[in-house]
Amino acid sequence: MAYKIKSTSVLKELMRDYFQRIGQREKPLAWCTSVGPAELLRSFGFEVYFPENHGALLGATRTAGSNIPAAMKCGYSGDICSYTTSDIGAFLNQSTPLKTQYGLDGIPRPDLLVYNTNQCREVEDWFHFYADRFNCSIAGIHPPRHLHSIRAAEIELVTAQFKRILPLCEQISGQKFDLDAFREVLQLSSEATLLWQQVLRTAMASPAPLSFFDGTIHMGPIVVLRGTVEAKTYYAELLQELQENIAAGRGFLQQESCRLFWEGMPIWGKLRALSDLFVQNDAAVVASTYCNSWIFDAFNEKEPFESSARAYTEIFINRSEQAKFTMLQKWIEDYRIDGVIFHDAKTCFNNSNARFGMPLRLKNKLGIPSITIDGDLCDLRFYSEGQSITKIETFIEQIQNQKSFI
Numbered sequence: 001m002a003y004k005i006k007s008t009s010v011l012k013e014l015m016r017d018y019f020q021r022i023g024q025r026e027k028p029l030a031w032c033t034s035v036g037p038a039e040l041l042r043s044f045g046f047e048v049y050f051p052e053n054h055g056a057l058l059g060a061t062r063t064a065g066s067n068i069p070a071a072m073k074c075g076y077s078g079d080i081c082s083y084t085t086s087d088i089g090a091f092l093n094q095s096t097p098l099k100t101q102y103g104l105d106g107i108p109r110p111d112l113l114v115y116n117t118n119q120c121r122e123v124e125d126w127f128h129f130y131a132d133r134f135n136c137s138i139a140g141i142h143p144p145r146h147l148h149s150i151r152a153a154e155i156e157l158v159t160a161q162f163k164r165i166l167p168l169c170e171q172i173s174g175q176k177f178d179l180d181a182f183r184e185v186l187q188l189s190s191e192a193t194l195l196w197q198q199v200l201r202t203a204m205a206s207p208a209p210l211s212f213f214d215g216t217i218h219m220g221p222i223v224v225l226r227g228t229v230e231a232k233t234y235y236a237e238l239l240q241e242l243q244e245n246i247a248a249g250r251g252f253l254q255q256e257s258c259r260l261f262w263e264g265m266p267i268w269g270k271l272r273a274l275s276d277l278f279v280q281n282d283a284a285v286v287a288s289t290y291c292n293s294w295i296f297d298a299f300n301e302k303e304p305f306e307s308s309a310r311a312y313t314e315i316f317i318n319r320s321e322q323a324k325f326t327m328l329q330k331w332i333e334d335y336r337i338d339g340v341i342f343h344d345a346k347t348c349f350n351n352s353n354a355r356f357g358m359p360l361r362l363k364n365k366l367g368i369p370s371i372t373i374d375g376d377l378c379d380l381r382f383y384s385e386g387q388s389i390t391k392i393e394t395f396i397e398q399i400q401n402q403k404s405f406i
Helices: 008-024 038-043 051-060 064-073 082-093 097-102 122-134 152-164 166-173 179-204 212-218 220-224 229-247 268-280 304-313 321-334 358-366 385-404
Strands: 029-032 047-049 112-116 137-141 258-263 283-288 339-345 370-375
Touching: 008 047, 008 097, 008 212, 008 220, 008 229, 029 038, 038 047, 038 179, 038 304, 051 064, 051 082, 051 097, 051 122, 051 220, 051 268, 064 082, 082 122, 112 122, 112 166, 122 137, 137 152, 137 166, 152 166, 152 304, 179 212, 179 220, 179 229, 179 283, 179 304, 212 220, 212 268, 212 283, 220 229, 258 321, 258 385, 268 283, 268 385, 321 358, 339 358, 339 385, 358 370, 370 385
Parallel strands: 029 047, 029 112, 112 137, 258 283, 258 339, 339 370
Antiparallel strands: none
């Protein structure tokens, strides 16, 4: 019998309810970047919508390719983030999978847009496109980038930027800022993100009950429902199921010939095909930088502004090569990784980490082999399936042969 995570059915209902609630427009709606100040917005009573989630949906449904050309006609380069170009193109084409999957008329009209450039500069241009189209208020947080460590000066800077958007949130929401409400939302977010961390760590077991590909699906609530009771409840239930699977010796791959790490963005339109490819070769992809991007263990409701500033500034994508290496080393050791798959996403320069010597450093300092797969998060024109399959299977075989001699 094929391995199934039973909580997937609960996940589908949870995501459906979230989108339908947004469509009902019973509360003011704020758009937010996925690694942005969602907790602060929710403390004002906003429903929160995440365009990056929509970009991933366009990629997963393979509708991005038909929408990107519309954004390019509007002046956006095909080399910039394909979340941005596919989302803007879908808007221009008046096309969205939210219609067929969740019954929405289209993307929801924002009352406020708030972005954080901790991931990339594209989000600023992306959100300003919609601010102009909807004649809508917009605010941004611009933390320092490429940091070795997070010092008090950086925390003070970002904290001030958080506080600077309070008057605008009050104006649009019609509610005065409530520190206790912010603390309550942040505590829920902290509890959910720590549960998500435990969910991912179940893959340290062998056989692992959760793959990287499973993680990209089950991370939905930690992105769009962070700071809610629903997210906390869901991850508590998912964690219990996965722990029961560990106790029973059940995993997505019963015989693991090797354990691999996926570095970089998912290739959304090829998730199923790639998952099947690794399983067919008895290779378990058990961890990733991507799924770990929504672990914010710095959240502390006693210092809501300062801890939010730290959590959203210290993320992997916003760090120096030195800091990234240290984080990768820890994951490789914890998950007993035999090899790393680097995905060089051609429209996501900021989250492609094979370009500045990281694979060679992992090999020289840790003895960990790697390969680099060319592709993209949404634009499948950058992905060669035949070439990638050959490269991946050869890499797995090399690791298996090496392990057989140990």
